[in-house]
Amino acid sequence: MSGTAGSKANDLKVGIVGGSIAGCAAAIELSRAGCDVTLYERSGNELKDRGAGIGVPPSVVETFIDRDLVDHDIPYFRLDKMSRIWRSADDSYHGYVAWDQPAQLGALNWGGLYSNLRARVPDAIYRANHNVLALHQTDPEHVAVELADGTAPEFDLVVCADGYTSLGRHTLFPEVTVDYAGYVLWRGFIMEDELDKPKPLDDGVRCLGYPGGHGIFYFVPGPDGSVEPGKRLVNWAMYITIPDTEIEEFLTDKQGISRKGSLSPGTMPMATERRLKDEARDRIPDYYADIVEKSPDTFVYSIYDCQVPAYRVGRICLAGDAGAFARPHSAAGALKGINDSVALAAALSSHDSVDQALSEWNTERTATNNGLVQFGNQLGIALVKEIPDWSKMDQPSMEKWFSGVVTIATEYLPATP
Numbered sequence: 001m002s003g004t005a006g007s008k009a010n011d012l013k014v015g016i017v018g019g020s021i022a023g024c025a026a027a028i029e030l031s032r033a034g035c036d037v038t039l040y041e042r043s044g045n046e047l048k049d050r051g052a053g054i055g056v057p058p059s060v061v062e063t064f065i066d067r068d069l070v071d072h073d074i075p076y077f078r079l080d081k082m083s084r085i086w087r088s089a090d091d092s093y094h095g096y097v098a099w100d101q102p103a104q105l106g107a108l109n110w111g112g113l114y115s116n117l118r119a120r121v122p123d124a125i126y127r128a129n130h131n132v133l134a135l136h137q138t139d140p141e142h143v144a145v146e147l148a149d150g151t152a153p154e155f156d157l158v159v160c161a162d163g164y165t166s167l168g169r170h171t172l173f174p175e176v177t178v179d180y181a182g183y184v185l186w187r188g189f190i191m192e193d194e195l196d197k198p199k200p201l202d203d204g205v206r207c208l209g210y211p212g213g214h215g216i217f218y219f220v221p222g223p224d225g226s227v228e229p230g231k232r233l234v235n236w237a238m239y240i241t242i243p244d245t246e247i248e249e250f251l252t253d254k255q256g257i258s259r260k261g262s263l264s265p266g267t268m269p270m271a272t273e274r275r276l277k278d279e280a281r282d283r284i285p286d287y288y289a290d291i292v293e294k295s296p297d298t299f300v301y302s303i304y305d306c307q308v309p310a311y312r313v314g315r316i317c318l319a320g321d322a323g324a325f326a327r328p329h330s331a332a333g334a335l336k337g338i339n340d341s342v343a344l345a346a347a348l349s350s351h352d353s354v355d356q357a358l359s360e361w362n363t364e365r366t367a368t369n370n371g372l373v374q375f376g377n378q379l380g381i382a383l384v385k386e387i388p389d390w391s392k393m394d395q396p397s398m399e400k401w402f403s404g405v406v407t408i409a410t411e412y413l414p415a416t417p
């Protein structure tokens, strides 16, 4: 039966646009709440891995396990320290450690998280190769999903989990823009057995500062899920300032085509990769520059800012990167999408009125996610735009600087003592 105002979650016919992290989480949670779910994903059956590593607060991984969103033995490990390091003349190999900042990070693979979620969405409701062209609110309680195959099935609720270029966001808020933040994230990885020695990476996350950015280096589980020393991946990412006037040329691929937003593995021209590797050599200590040098097929994506005025209009909702998105410094990308979906199912399950459930969910999600965006922006200013020279600082001055510029605490970076 299809829902009407006053129906509960188990009466609802729900359409989901997008079958990645947020879409799969929504399909699982809403199906378990009793909704009749259909998910449309424009890609083929398996999504490509977005990159090696994800860092999320360990408590979040535990929550996902408790909710059976992921297997209890999903490969991940905890890292409890983020060392802030600057290349120095005195120690150009390891660099000067200005501050061992307490941190709580669970390191896992994007691909591992996605495949755990995808395995819990029955194939019968996951419609791969289905491109959604438009959404039409046909009356206050129904939305038609216009598909590229010419059909337009109708739903009581549509959840748009269609990523940062979201059709759903554009439909609800055409005035909202996605703005380039003035820098990119350059990424790569090598197998642990290519390292001369695992230390100092064994000590936790290494955050390497330099003028105009910083880099993050840490172990994540290996491609086979192995968390054993020797079989892990060394995952790294460096923030590089590229002025607005140069970004189009910078994102030109091997074929000479200017790409919007990213250069995926294998598409970066050799000259661009060489230039970045040379810059890394000048900026970060040699131990880490050697890792960067050895990394094949590095890739890069632009950092964007986007905030939304709301997560819901009528019977259309946003989830994950389709809503607001926080800069990657916030370690929030993947978990935000899952939390949006978990909270939506919880709200629908605990209200008799669908519209009241959506309204309360919307208020809470808009505030929480815009707070995350603000946290990411504060970190972006502190760690990229206005990064001070850490080689001239010690632990007390680092703590003072950080607590002055980053005022929002999260589970992964607690308030500075």
Ligand SMILES: Cc1cc2nc3c(=O)[nH]c(=O)nc-3n(C[C@H](O)[C@H](O)[C@H](O)COP(=O)(O)OP(=O)(O)OC[C@H]3O[C@@H](n4cnc5c(N)ncnc54)[C@H](O)[C@@H]3O)c2cc1C
Pocket: 017, 018, 019, 020, 021, 022, 023, 040, 041, 042, 043, 047, 050, 051, 052, 053, 054, 055, 110, 130, 131, 132, 133, 161, 162, 163, 164, 166, 167, 262, 301, 319, 320, 321, 322, 332, 333, 334, 337
């Ligand atoms: C290049 C890149 C690398 C990244 N690497 C990392 C990383 O290593 N760690 C990390 O935490 N985060 C990373 N992120 C961010 C992370 O991928 C996202 O925060 C997270 O995946 C958000 O999940 P999502 O489901 O909201 O959106 P996405 O993962 O972007 O998924 C959106 C889905 O919607 C589908 N879709 C879009 N439009 C339509 C349509 N019209 N019809 C049907 N389907 C549609 C897309 O095919 C896609 O599968 C990366 C992002 C990018 C762009």
